Amino acid sequence: MIKIEKDVSLRAYNTFGIEAKARYFCTIRSEDQLIELIDTPEFKNEAHLILGGGSNILFTKDYEGLVIKVNLRGIEITDQTTDTISVNVKSGEVWHEFVMHCVDKQWGGIENLSLIPGTIGAAPIQNIGAYGVELKDVVQRVTGIDLDSGLSQTFTNAECNFGYRESIFKHALKEKIFISSVTLTLTTNNHKLNTSYGAITSVLEEKKISPSIKTISDAVISIRRSKLPDPMTIGNAGSFFKNPTIRLDHFNELKKIHPTIPGYPSENQYVKVPAGWLIEQCNWKGKRFNDVGVHAHQALVLVNYGNGSGEEIFQLAKNISSSVHSTFNIDLTPEVNIL
Ligand SMILES: Cc1cc2nc3c(=O)[nH]c(=O)nc-3n(C[C@H](O)[C@H](O)[C@H](O)COP(=O)(O)OP(=O)(O)OC[C@H]3O[C@@H](n4cnc5c(N)ncnc54)[C@H](O)[C@@H]3O)c2cc1C
Structure with missing residues (x-):
């Protein structure tokens, strides 16, 4: 029950x-429990998250509906070939713990x-x-339950329509x-080890170690610890905005006024610009307003120093977006789900 x-x-x-408060809250530990939940008046009559x-x-406010907390657990090997292994992982497993499991087992792809x-x-x-x-580089399929019909559905990698975030x-x-x-x-x-990011190569060279699943994972962990605030210490949700993609002619115009603007070629005639750089140029990095602010080492990360409200963080995000828009004529899109 x-x-x-x-x-x-x-x-x-x-x-x-x-x-923030949830009007209703339920933890789901199995597919059967979800089917049972779908039949309750709380699910039928309320919005759900x-x-x-x-x-x-x-x-940004209380959630006036039913929050469904995911806690399905389990890891199962479903197939194995000479070079690959297929692993089905239940949705409530913690991502990083699973990555560590793979690193221990020498399974490559997500280090x-x-x-x-x-x-x-x-x-x-x-x-x-x-x-x-x-993630799309390693997904074979995603399995879910249709919340209208209660039926199980499987999506192949192609059917997931993956793109940048x-x-x-x-x-x-x-x-x-x-x-x-x-x-x-x-x-x-x-293994197809990916050391294309300069920061990973630098750590490996500095420590004079060759790339492996374990050394890449360790390098990534140390880089992330040095750059990103730990949510256990300072509240945050990682990158608040996506990196915007702009037209090449727009980028070339901006380059004349801001010669140091970084840009990475994207699909035809588009360029991806790091949102953190744009925000930093608008002087937001390290700024604090009461208990919310922009992280001192990473301008893309908005933080709650303790008792900040969601509304205050949302307002800060809107102010940042509008100053980036007026300086660069670029619209930032939040990566974080705002409720
Ligand atoms: C310090 C920090 C660093 C981060 N770094 C990165 C990074 O490098 N790259 C990156 O991509 N992200 C990053 N993130 C963002 C975040 O970790 C990811 O988006 C992560 O996948 C969110 O997982 P979650 O379980 O917390 O999802 P939630 O925040 O709980 O939910 C996110 C969305 O998914 C939906 N959802 C969750 N579970 C299910 C489910 N089982 N079925 C259907 N819908 C569901 C929710 O309704 C919501 O819309 C970072 C966040 C932090 C705090």
Whole structure:
């Protein structure tokens, strides 16, 4: 029998550490429990929010509906070839713990994604990525439950429509599918190690060690620890904005006025510009307003120093966006889900 609680504080359930209440709150540990939940009046009559680790969410107010906390657990090998292994992972497993499991087992493919907070189930939602690797590179299929019909559905990698911090689950299927597991294909031999990010190479060279699944994972962990605030110490949700992609002619115009503007060629005639650089140029880095602010070492990360509200962080994000727009004529899009 599932338990639905009322008026539950969400502070411990979001990495910004924002105080907000859920009118109803329920933890789901199995597919069967979800099917049972779908039949309750609370599910049928209220809006719902699926919650993983709360590391990509900003609550700007109380949630006047049902929060469904994902806690399905389990890791199962489903297939093996000479060079690969397929692993089905339940959506409530913690992403970084699973990465560590793979590093221990010498399974390659996700070592560059070490230390990203959150759950397995949320990873396909925004196609998590870091240091030259994205989840889409290893996803075989995503399995979920259709919240209208209660039926199980499976999506192949192509059907997930993955893009830069994008997938079908953020658009056509937003809030329609409860992801119950993700199956990944990882390498057991002939690993394709990715050291394309200069920072990884620098750490390996500095320590005079050659790339391996373990050394890349260790390098990524040390780089991330030196650059990103730990949500256990300072509330945050990682990068608040996506890196914008602008037209090449717009980029060339900006380059005349701002010769140091960085840009990375994207799809035809488009250039990706680091949002952190734009925000830094507008002098937001390290700024603090009461208990919210922009992190001193990483301008893309907005922080809650303790008792900041979601509304204050949202207002800061809007102020940053409008100053970036007026300086560069570039619109920033939040990566964080704002509620
Ligand atoms: C310090 C820090 C660093 C970060 N670095 C990175 C990074 O390098 N790269 C990166 O891509 N992200 C990064 N993030 C963002 C975040 O870790 C990822 O987006 C992560 O996948 C979110 O997982 P979560 O379980 O916390 O999701 P939540 O925040 O709980 O949810 C995110 C979204 O997914 C939905 N959702 C969650 N679980 C399910 C499910 N089972 N079924 C259906 N919908 C679901 C939610 O409704 C919500 O819309 C970082 C965050 C922090 C705090």
